Amino acid sequence: MFDTLDNLFKKTAISPSEIDILVVNVCLFxxxxxxxxxxxxxxxxxxxxxxxxxxxxxxSASVVAIDVVQQLFKTYKNSVGIVVSTEDLGAHWYCGTDKKMMLSNCLFRSL
Structure with a gap:
């Protein structure tokens, strides 16, 4: 997440102090x-x-995050907003080959 933000701030020449609205989402934890x-x-x-x-x-977290920023832009004109959308792929990741056990790895990507 931080590497992505570092690259974003570097490529856009926007300083983190210029950000008016920050929304960070994570789907599970x-x-x-x-x-x-x-x-x-x-x-x-x-x-x-x-x-x-x-x-x-x-x-739905990513969609809700975008909507939050869109609604805030209506109130706070000329604001700079950023949405950071993350995914939790931590301790619950199954590394085996039994297809029945892989459901949790694929569930959110197949809906």
């Missing part, structure tokens, strides 16, 4: 501190950044 807090702290974003952490929403 909710770490503490939140991923949003980690992004804000790592990039030393402004104290008044509008930050939203969406977690545990499954496949």
């Amino acid at each position: 909710s770490p503490a501190p939140s991923l949003t807090a980690r992004v804000i702290n790592r990039y030393k974003m402004r104290e008044n950044v509008k930050a939203f952490n969406l977690a545990g929403m499954g496949c």
